[in-house]
Amino acid sequence: MSPQRSANITAAVILISLAGKLDQQWGVTYTPEQVCVLEGSSVDFSCSYKHPGGLRVTKSVWFINEPETEVEPVDLQEYDQYKGRVQSTQTDCRMRITGLRESDTQTYRFRFYTDDPDGKYTGRPGVRVSVSGLKIKVSDTQRGGKKLTCSSTCTLPNSTYIWYRNGQPVSECRSASCSVVVVSGEVSYSCAVEGHHLSSPPVYPPKDTRAVVLPSAERVEGDSVTLTCSSDADPPVLTFYWFKQRAAADKALGTGQNYSITNISSQHSGLYYCTALNQLGQHSSTPTRLDVFSDWWKQYTVWAAVGAVPALALSLLTAVLCVQRKRRAERGADVQTPKPEDDMYTALDPTTTSSSDYNTLTHVTHSPNNTYSALNPAARTSSDYDTLTGVGLHLVMSGALDEENN
Structure with a gap:
């Protein structure tokens, strides 16, 4: 190995060693790293951090969404869903979230900044927070009863449970599970965790x-x-x-x-x-x-509907005829019918001729204008004979009636 190559390897080892030592000087420790909490409650975050000596922390943020490279994360307090529910300081590694919701189930991370432009650090992986509600699970027991279990989506540490029957506490059960007989009537059960205001939705029979x-x-x-x-x-x-x-x-x-x-x-x-x-x-x-x-009921309904039209027409026709008949009767009542006693000649008394009525007959008989005296007895084709015959018949009948009355 050449002396130059050996010098390069030595320099690389020294740089790696120095980088490791520098990295060990930065860090964030979360306590605890996982939290299970109930809806509506609060959660406190606590952590500690370290950095190389000679630096001063100037700013810190808690965030949930890991940003892309070279992009600074958004402070949790800037989100609309967290406004008014987050309490933290600029340099303290503590935070509280109140009024927890199921949507608050997230991984929360802490990042701090120093007075060195390159001196900033994010603690990973962060704190995993699980927000859960309460729900009762029903299962069968070997003795034919029912087992009620107050459950959550995560494990609640050191919890004491409270059971309710129709809204009233059940003192004989304080654990996460309770056994009950088969429910009859309007009965409901619900559960809660001591120290929290959240209760489970009730369970009940149909x-x-x-x-x-x-x-x-x-x-x-x-x-x-x-x-x-x-x-x-x-x-x-x-x-x-x-x-x-x-x-x-x-x-x-x-x-x-x-x-x-x-x-x-x-x-x-x-x-x-x-x-x-x-x-x-x-x-x-x-x-x-x-x-x-x-x-047949359907057919009857159809027949009744079809027959309604002619029945209505018949009713109208009957009403019209009745009105017309009534009007004719009223007009007939205005025409006076002569009464028998009003006939001048039938009322004459044949035993006396002193009545002035006989004078009328005498006048008729001797009148030069007497129609009947001018009749030709040899010819009976004149219409005047018809009139005379009617009058004669009338007189004969009147005389017969007088004889019967006598």
Whole structure:
């Protein structure tokens, strides 16, 4: 090996050694490096840092997004989602975030700057913060009961749990898991961690179960219907059961949220209900009625609609005829019909001739203008004979009536 090459290798080793020593003079230590916290709570970050002697820290930032090369990171307090929730100082390696949200689950890093333009450092990998809510998991026990477990997405250190039944604390259970019997009725369970205001969403058996028949319009034989069941439950409903009410015993029809019947007939009429089942219990709906009409009912409806038009026309015609008849009757009432007692000649008394009415007859008889005296008895073709015959008939009938009255 030549002396020149040996000198180059020695110089490289010295530079690497010096770089390692310089690198050991920079650093950030986080305590702890992983944190599990609940939604709504606060978290405190703590760390320590070091740098070569003779330098003074002038600025520091906490950030979440690793910037590209030669680009400075954005201070956490500049983000809208963190404004008003971050507390930190320019040179202190401490920070607090309040009102934690699930979106705050991130890796947080600390970077500091010195009075040397090249003297700046970022501590990696940073602090991993996991923000979790609480959720109850339900499982079966060997004795037929139910095991409730208050769980989170990360491990909460040294936590004491509080259980609630219908909003009231359950004193006999303080651990993350509790055993309960199968729930019946409107009962709910929830859990919380002591020292925190966050509670889990409650778990409960099905409630507000409801059965409906679709479509809701009038149904006739040959149509198709679908029975639909809905229920509020947490954990979600595992199975829906359908039944038809009967006097002796209800008939089980099948399972599923929807139950369809095709080509229905009058035999399908009746009351139907559904039962919703989850891991904590069951609940049945109020029966809903299915009415199926015979096909003749549809035809009758059509016939009735078709016959309505001529029936209406007939009613109008009858009304018009009645009005016309009433008007004719009113006009006829205005014409006076002569009464028998108004006939001058039939009212004469044949036993006396002293009545002034006889004078009228005498005058008619001897009048030179008497039409009937001028008649030719040999010829009876004159129209005057018709008039005389009518008058004679009238007098004869009047005389006969007088004889009967006597």
